[in-house]
Structure formats: C-alpha cells, structure tokens
Amino acid sequence: MTLKKTVHGIIFLFLLKxxxxxxxxxxxxxxxxxxxxxxxxHEWVRVEGDVAFIGITDFAQHELGDIVYVDIASxxxxxxxxxxxxxxxxxKTVSDLFMPLTGEVLEINPALDGAPELVNSDPYGQGxxxxxxxxxxxxxxxxxxxxxxxxxxx
Numbered sequence: 001m002t003l004k005k006t007v008h009g010i011i012f013l014f015l016l017k018x019x020x021x022x023x024x025x026x027x028x029x030x031x032x033x034x035x036x037x038x039x040x041x042h043e044w045v046r047v048e049g050d051v052a053f054i055g056i057t058d059f060a061q062h063e064l065g066d067i068v069y070v071d072i073a074s075x076x077x078x079x080x081x082x083x084x085x086x087x088x089x090x091x092k093t094v095s096d097l098f099m100p101l102t103g104e105v106l107e108i109n110p111a112l113d114g115a116p117e118l119v120n121s122d123p124y125g126q127g128x129x130x131x132x133x134x135x136x137x138x139x140x141x142x143x144x145x146x147x148x149x150x151x152x153x154x
Contacts, residue, residue: 030153031058033124037140038149041098044124045143047134052101055128056088056119059153064090067119070112072097072130074105081139085130088119101139103132 032038037045042060046053061067072086079085079099086097109128111118119127134140144152 030062030150031124032146032150034146036124036146037100037143038146038152039098039100039143040152041100042153043098043100045100045140046124046128047140050134050137051106052103052132052134053128054085054100054130054132055123056097057149057153058123060095061120061123061127064088064093064095066091067116070109070116070119070129072105072108074130075108076105078102078104078135079132081136088116088129097129099132100143101132102135104135105130105132107131 033044035046037047038057039045042057042063044055044057056064067088067090069089070086071089074085079102081099081102083099084096085099085105088095088097108130109118109126111126112129119129121127
C-alpha cells in the first residue's frame with residue numbers, strides 16, 4: 001500500500017467517525033421540559049412566584065461537553081437582562097452565561113463548587129446555577145416556550 005493510499009484511508013476514517021459522532025449528537029434525545037422558559041443564548045428559567053431558577057439547557061451542556069468549572073461572582077448584585085452573570089468552563093472552552101431576566105442574584109448553587117459536572121448530568125435539576133428575584137415580570141413573556149426553543153436548536 002502506498003503512503004498516498006494510507007493517508008487517504010486515515011482521512012476517510014476520520015471523516016466517517018466525525019460524521020457518525022455528529023449524527024449521534026443530532027439524534028440524541030434532548031430534554032425540553034414544558035414547565036420552563038428558554039433563551040436564544042441557551043439558558044433556561046423556572047419561575048416560582050417572584051423568583052427564578054436559572055441554568056443552561058440540555059442542548060448547551062451537550063454542545064459544551066464536560067463542564068469542569070462554574071464561575072459566578074454576581075451574588076447580591078442586580079444584573080440586567082442579557083448581561084453576563086457568570087461563566088461556565090468546559091474542557092475545551094469557556095462560555096459566558098447571560099441573564100434571561102433582570103433581577104438580583106439571591107443564591108448560587110453551592111453544589112456546583114464541588115461538582116460542576118451536575119450541569120452535565122442533571123441540567124434542569126441539581127445542575128441549576130442561580131436563583132434570582134424577578135425585577136420585571138413582563139420580561140418573562142419575552143422568553144421562549146419549550147416548543148419555540150426546540151425549533152431553535154433543531
């Protein structure tokens with residue numbers, strides 16, 4: 001076998017593996033809970049009275065890969081809608097976290113300090129990131145429902 005055929009074979013196998021990896025991610029069952037709101041920046045919001053729990057979506061955590069660190073330094077601060085409230089670090093990248101609603105950050109999930117991988121394993125449960133007050137309830141109406149968000153990412 002010539003070197004040229006070997007190189008072509010390696011390239012073919014790499015492309016084949018890349019294709020099937022992409023297909024697995026695309027066809028993987030994504031979770032879009034109906035009781036949540038979503039943003040185009042891939043955050044989710046669970047409204048409970050006048051407070052909101054916020055995290056990143058199942059789609060976002062799949063795209064980021066293994067989460068190794070969550071950095072949120074906005075505790076006690078009022079953060080405007082669309083402003084950065086923290087960052088999430090995965091093995092290969094760091095991504096900003098954008099505030100879906102204007103409000104004061106009341107609590108940061110303490111479990112993420114020792115176990116940031118909760119964002120991957122349970123993004124809508126134990127992997128929540130912050131709890132905040134809702135300063136302007138009209139902003140909730142501008143968020144996406146599950147069906148609209150599903151359409152955005154598919």
